Amino acid sequence: xxxxxxxxxxxxxxxxxxxxxxxxxxxxxxxxxxxxxxxxxxxxxxxxxxxxxxxxxxxxxxxxxxxxxxxxxxxxxxxxxxxxxxxxxxxxxxxxxxxxxxxxxxxxxxxxxxxxxxxxxxxxxxxxxxxxxxxxxxxxxxxxxxxxxxxxxxxxxxxxxxxxxxxxxxxxxxxxxxxxxxxxxxxxxxxxxxxxxxxxxxxxxxxxxxxxxxxxxxxxxxxxxxxxxxxxxxxxxxxxxxxxxxxxxxxxxxxxxxxxxxxxxxxxxxxxxxxxxxxxxxxxxxxxxxxxxxxxxxxxxxxxxxxxxxxxxxxxxxxxxxxxxxxxxxxxxxxxxxxxxxxxxxxxxxxxxxxxxxxxxxxxxxxxxxxxxxxxxxxxxxxxxxxxxxxxxxxxxxxxxxxxxxxxxxxxxxxxxxxxxxxxxxxxxxxxxxxxxxxxxxxxxxxxxxxxxxxxxxxxxxxxxxxxxxxxxxxxxxxxxxxxxxxxxxxxxxx
Ligand SMILES: Cc1cc2nc3c(=O)[nH]c(=O)nc-3n(C[C@H](O)[C@H](O)[C@H](O)COP(=O)(O)OP(=O)(O)OC[C@H]3O[C@@H](n4cnc5c(N)ncnc54)[C@H](O)[C@@H]3O)c2cc1C
Numbered sequence: 001x002x003x004x005x006x007x008x009x010x011x012x013x014x015x016x017x018x019x020x021x022x023x024x025x026x027x028x029x030x031x032x033x034x035x036x037x038x039x040x041x042x043x044x045x046x047x048x049x050x051x052x053x054x055x056x057x058x059x060x061x062x063x064x065x066x067x068x069x070x071x072x073x074x075x076x077x078x079x080x081x082x083x084x085x086x087x088x089x090x091x092x093x094x095x096x097x098x099x100x101x102x103x104x105x106x107x108x109x110x111x112x113x114x115x116x117x118x119x120x121x122x123x124x125x126x127x128x129x130x131x132x133x134x135x136x137x138x139x140x141x142x143x144x145x146x147x148x149x150x151x152x153x154x155x156x157x158x159x160x161x162x163x164x165x166x167x168x169x170x171x172x173x174x175x176x177x178x179x180x181x182x183x184x185x186x187x188x189x190x191x192x193x194x195x196x197x198x199x200x201x202x203x204x205x206x207x208x209x210x211x212x213x214x215x216x217x218x219x220x221x222x223x224x225x226x227x228x229x230x231x232x233x234x235x236x237x238x239x240x241x242x243x244x245x246x247x248x249x250x251x252x253x254x255x256x257x258x259x260x261x262x263x264x265x266x267x268x269x270x271x272x273x274x275x276x277x278x279x280x281x282x283x284x285x286x287x288x289x290x291x292x293x294x295x296x297x298x299x300x301x302x303x304x305x306x307x308x309x310x311x312x313x314x315x316x317x318x319x320x321x322x323x324x325x326x327x328x329x330x331x332x333x334x335x336x337x338x339x340x341x342x343x344x345x346x347x348x349x350x351x352x353x354x355x356x357x358x359x360x361x362x363x364x365x366x367x368x369x370x371x372x373x374x375x376x377x378x379x380x381x382x383x384x385x386x387x388x389x390x391x392x393x394x395x396x397x398x399x400x401x402x403x404x405x406x407x408x409x410x411x412x413x414x415x416x417x418x419x420x421x422x423x424x425x426x427x428x429x430x431x432x433x434x435x436x437x438x439x440x441x442x443x444x445x446x447x448x449x450x451x452x453x454x455x456x457x458x459x460x461x462x463x464x465x466x467x468x469x470x471x472x473x474x475x476x477x478x479x480x481x482x483x484x485x486x487x488x489x490x491x492x493x494x495x
Contacts, residue, residue, distance in 0.1 A: 001025050001230075001260035003469065004250045006237040006275075009037025009412065010455060011447030012266030013220040014462040017072045019469070020227035022478065027258055028229060029250065031236035036217025037412050038419075039455075044400040047339050048212040049302045050347065051411075052419075054335055055083060055208050055316065056455040057201030064137050064201070065456050067486035068463065073227075077219040079210040083314060089206040092178055093319045093390065099175045100315075105131060105203050112172065122166035126176065129155070133196040134204065142451075143463045144479045155193040158426040160327065162192045170326035177328050178318055183453050184295030184418075187327060189425035194452060201456050208337075232258075236413075240265075240275045240443065247442030250275075264465055266447035268294075269422065269435060270415050281439045288431055289439070294418030295453070297405025299352035301380040304398040305336075305344045310391060312338040319390060332386060346397070348383045354405045354416040365410045376402045420453035436468070444468050 003019055005012045008030035016028045034040060038052025058065040059080060069075040083089045088100035102111055109127045113120060132151065136142070141149065154162055159180055163173045173187070179199040180190035187195075209216060225231055232252070239251040240263050249259035265272040269289045273281060281289075313336045320331035332350045339345035354361075360368045380402050388394050405417025414421065424432055435445050448454070450461035463482075467475040 001027050001249075001258060003027075003262040003264055004029065004237075004258050004260045005264040005266055005446070006250065006272075007037060007266035007447060008032075008035035008221070008231065008233070009266060009447060009458070010039045010216075010220065011450070011458045011462055012037070012264070013217075013224050014068075014072060014459050015264055015266060015446045015465050016224045016229045017074070017220065017227060018462060018466045020224060020229040021072065022466070022470075026224075026229045027260075028224065028231050029235065029237050029252060029258070030231070030233045031253075031413065032411070033234045034214075034217070035221045035231060035233055036214065038408075039213050039220075040217040041213030042401075044302065045304070045398075047302070047304060047343070047345060047400055048214070049345070049401055050209070050213045053209055053213050053216060053455060054333075054347070055089075055202075055206055056080075057198075057206055058137070058204045058456055059207045060205035062138075062487045063204050064140060065459065067140060067482070068143075068459050070486040071482050072223065074219050074223050077223070078216065080207040081210050083206040083208055088315045089202060090178075090316045090318060092175055093317060094171070094174060094322065097171055099171075101202075103203065103205060105134060105200075108203055112175070115175075116169055116172045119169050119172045122163075122168045122172065125166055129192075130196055130200050130203070133193070134200040137197060137200055138204070140479075140482065142460050143467065143482065144476070151193065155196070156191050156426065156429060158188055159190045159192055159195045160187040163187070170322070173326070174320065174322060174328055178320065181318075181328070181331070181333075183424065183457075184298075184420040185423065185425060189423065189427070191424070191426045191429060194424055197452065197457070198454065201454075232256075237275060239277075240272070240280075240440075242277055242280055242440070245441060247440065262442050262444065262469060264444045264446050264469070266445075266462075266465075267412075268414055268418075268447075269439075269445060269449055271413055272439065272443070272445070276440065276443075285434070285439055288434060292422045292428060292431055293425070294414075294416055295420040295423050297352050297354045297357070297417045298349055298408070298419045299379055299383075299402070299404055300347065300349045301383055301402040302400050303346040303348070303380070303384065303394065304339060304400050305346055305394065306396060307338065307342050307344045310336060310344050310346070310394075312336055312344050317390060319386065332383065334387065334390070336391070346387065346391070346394075348380075348387060350383065352379075352405060354409075354418075357404050357406050357417075360406055363406070365407060368406070376404065421447070421449040424452060436464075438468070 002024040084103035090101040177187035317334040323329040409417035446465035
């Protein structure tokens with residue numbers, strides 16, 4: 001094998017697809033019975049429950065995600081519907097006002113100006129910067145360079161600092177801050193550049209899967225194997241083998257050994273450290289990785305509702321609360337989707353730090369006991385109460401599932417159940433950029449921890465991982481091929 005990839009989430013599989021397309025012999029290893037990681041949905045009572053793909057951005061014709069998927073050869077197999085046509089993508093509800101997020105930069109600028117006429121100056125500055133980032137994103141230049149291009153100090157400061165400097169009103173601040181939450185960051189932690197990347201990707205276009213997350217996982221697995229890649233499921237990687245000064249392969253839980261000169265870890269970096277022999281990574285480097293803070297845990301619930309009284313909504317809802325200083329303190333993300341004949345599925349996601357579930361940390365999914373289930377149900381009741389303020393009476397709704405940070409921890413091996421991996425906060429920017437360099441010769445990171453979380457961020461990271469594996473010079477013609485094959489040169493995708 002040329003490369004052994006650990007983890008079959010969208011990060012591992014897309015890295016595998018790109019490498020296989022470039023004629024590398026690749027194997028992907030997955031600990032779970034089925035591939036897909038967070039992109040795979042699960043079923044409860046015959047209903048499909050999404051996990052890590054509620055919506056995604058930049059999938060329109062000629063836009064970055066679609067172009068990368070085009071190169072990988074998966075676009076045509078993905079059934080997705082565009083959100084926001086003739087209405088909002090997201091509805092933000094605060095205690096005293098509401099804002100509808102439209103598709104398109106011009107529409108967004110107009111909506112901000114209408115909602116916050118006193119903020120014309122900061123809005124102009126912000127929209128100007130968002131356009132710079134949108135053009136950068138659309139040019140795919142993130143694929144060809146090892147680091148995020150330096151656009152000025154403001155882009156690397158926390159969003160809250162930047163918005164304060166611009167003298168934004170509290171309401172404008174609140175509306176803008178929500179995009180940071182999509183990556184598990186508060187406005188105080190989120191660097192402006194990550195915020196702008198996330199926000200512009202959804203402004204370019206926002207999409208939902210028409211089918212199931214599991215279908216998406218199958219599309220990626222099928223494409224990988226069709227290109228000659230091998231996929232091994234139900235067998236965790238337990239050890240990265242080192243011989244002399246080089247990587248020699250991976251040992252699996254079954255005892256099987258897969259030999260290869262490169263290991264791509266599309267799993268959490270802390271998990272990678274545990275697989276390496278003592279002393280393989282320089283102590284300073286190992287300490288740095290171990291000290292990285294993760295994104296805060298989530299609690300999610302799925303409730304089945306009568307579709308007549310609660311029909312599916314074509315947009316998401318974020319109900320947010322603010323603190324005394326006017327910054328966002330907490331909130332709930334809702335999606336109300338068609339589920340089955342006559343039924344809608346209400347999904348509710350809110351923050352829930354791992355510490356809240358620590359007393360069950362030594363238990364495993366399905367065997368955590370009655371107290372844990374009771375705690376979960378009491379939280380769902382609390383969420384339902386809040387949801388009724390938005391959706392009206394939910395009497396008759398049937399709770400079909402709820403999950404905690406422990407569920408995510410066990411499902412994808414994410415330390416403390418961190419949903420979006422390590423926190424890409426302004427204060428951790430330097431430390432996280434260290435992940436661009438292999439912790440040991442022949443080991444490469446991929447997945448949401450390499451560059452950025454989310455479907456777009458993770459797939460961008462896969463191309464980055466391939467660039468690192470091949471080296472800049474060998475990757476240059478690949479980058480040219482991506483540009484040639486997937487779009488017109490210089491197309492901005494601007495809306
Ligand atoms: C609740 C939630 C909602 C989200 N919603 C969205 C959204 O709407 N839009 C969006 O763009 N992003 C969303 N995200 C983020 C997005 O899902 C992730 O950024 C992305 O799926 C991460 O992919 P990955 O491949 O890096 O990791 P994962 O999907 O976690 O894949 C890692 C894989 O490695 C496997 N693994 C771990 N350890 C081992 C081992 N030792 N041996 C073998 N295999 C191993 C795991 O089982 C897993 O399959 C959401 C995330 C969560 C948690």
